[in-house]
Amino acid sequence: MQNLSRRFSTVPIHKLLPQQLHQHQPQPTRFFIPFSEYQQKRKLLEHKLISDLDVCANLSQVKEVHAHLLRHGLSQCCYVLTKLVRTLTKLGVPVDAYPRLVFLQVKYPNPFLWTAMIRGYTVQGPISEALNFYTCMRSAGTGPVSFTFSALFKACGDVLDVNLGRQIHAQTILVGGFAADLYVGNTMIDMYVKCGFLDCGRKVFDEMPDRDVVSWTELIVAYTKIGDMGSARELFEGLPVKDMVAWTAMVTGYAQNARPRDALDCFERMQGAGVGTDEITLVGLISACAQLGASKYANWVRDIAEKSGFGPTENVLVGSALIDMYSKCGSLDEAYKVFQGMKERNVFSYSSMILGFAMHGRANAAIELFHEMLTTEIRPNRVTFIGVLTACSHAGMVDQGRQLFATMEKYYNVVPSADHYTCMVDLLGRAGRLEEALELVETMPIAAHGGVWGALLGACRIHGNPDIAQIAANHLFELEPDSIGNYVMLSNIYASAGRWADVSRVRKMMKEKGLKKNPAYSWVETKKGVIHEFCAGETNHPEYAEIKKALDDLLNRLQAHGYQPNLNSAAYDLGIEERKRILMSHSEKLALAYALLSTDSGSTIKIMKNIRICEDCHVFMCGASQVAGREIVVRDNMRFHHFSNGKCSCGNFW
């Protein structure tokens, strides 16, 4: 066996070119074969070997074909050997071993055989060896084929090496004609986009003589990923023939960019265009419905899934997405029904269900399900641990949470991320161990992000610790200078501690930065599925008089049960009566009163909020669930609160 490395040049292509090009013009590939009986027989044999290779399921079968091939004197037949190399790499045989030996026995490899080797190295690595083969192929005077470049671009995209990609791009132009090839162009766009050079991808697209729906979709997706839905849309509208993948890219793009309405509109247009729907389209659509959080859409999309033949029972992808959606729409029971009905479950199904339980304050159910999962073959991933740690933290299970955290890397090979540290800080913080939580943040081996400090700040609110709150807030002001919530939180913590001078200081900071409080909104769905929006302090609802009356009635009954307004939940510098009035105009209270008027007495009231529920409203909801005898579910921007018989599922920690 010859030593390959000595025969092959190791000079990088940019040094070989362009001089090398002039020395070795690519030889034209010969397609014409003189016809004869011998040729005919040989051709039949080649075809037989190829189809034998097609059905090979393991290495020994391939070896048999190889032996057969050698017996018939086809050791130089590039056509069959190319197939042999492809089959071997497809079966996962290291290209550096057996395929390389096969290749070395060929005196004059044709471009396809070279490319099969290059492709093998681009898939299995190292990419340097793929490039080495390319260089040698060129030095041997062999002209590449378009697939050679596609394989190389794919490899560059996978390892995010744009410099290499650019060198190969230059090659496609130098070697001649390949830059204009459709497949080469498409993989080139993909490479640039993956490496984060969208503009270069766009330039390739703009200069391509032939484009197909794949070229368009690649760019559309790239725009949706960076959040530029305007450019995505513009391209999409110009796309002459829109197929299912292209439509799906738009639907999913809107969903991923928090524009659920547009996602739904786009889907309806897609249906109007007579384009079919598959599981991937449904996932995007379901995610949009989850964001809308209304049961009307939840039922609508489930119906579509069933009718398209991708029901949750059969399809694990759709099933998992539906679990998440129902959880986010406040229908935990429905989520669990979907979960139980699924024939096949995977780590997504389990994690979504565990997160659903955790989000709704059902800590024990979440932890039980986690243990049930461990009895299966399915291994937990990073998201599963987020779910189960969140559950522990809401149930105050400090020791169990610590134990889980300690085992995640050891037994499950999941390295704790800043997000997992967020859960741990939350766990310790909620349990009142603020110093320990602070110590954990200060000693964690990776950088703390806003989430970690935010968890600490939230714990300081629960336990009224303005000093540690100040430390956390200072970090947050650095990390997230424009995030209004942190200022509001710190100001509230000072207000609860009666430190009015500090409250003024924080307010001044907000003013200087030009930050304004987000207006508070609540939404409630009537029995007809119409969604009503309420803004704090708003009096212009058409049924405002009735709402006000219902709210006053409720207030009177609650006061008879001992409810007293929590005045700390309103601005400190107003009079007591004014503060009481403001508290009563909070949007979730208006929404609750309207729901009492407009829904059936036995049904659960569901209210969605855009900001965190205040303490006064929380107490108010607890009481209301008792005196009105209703189940109330409130989704704020953090989690779900289930109010029933005067108690909340969050255990008054939120």
Added chain:
DNA sequence: GTAGGGTTAG
């Protein structure tokens, strides 16, 4: 050989 996909914490 090329394009669309799910769960994430304050």
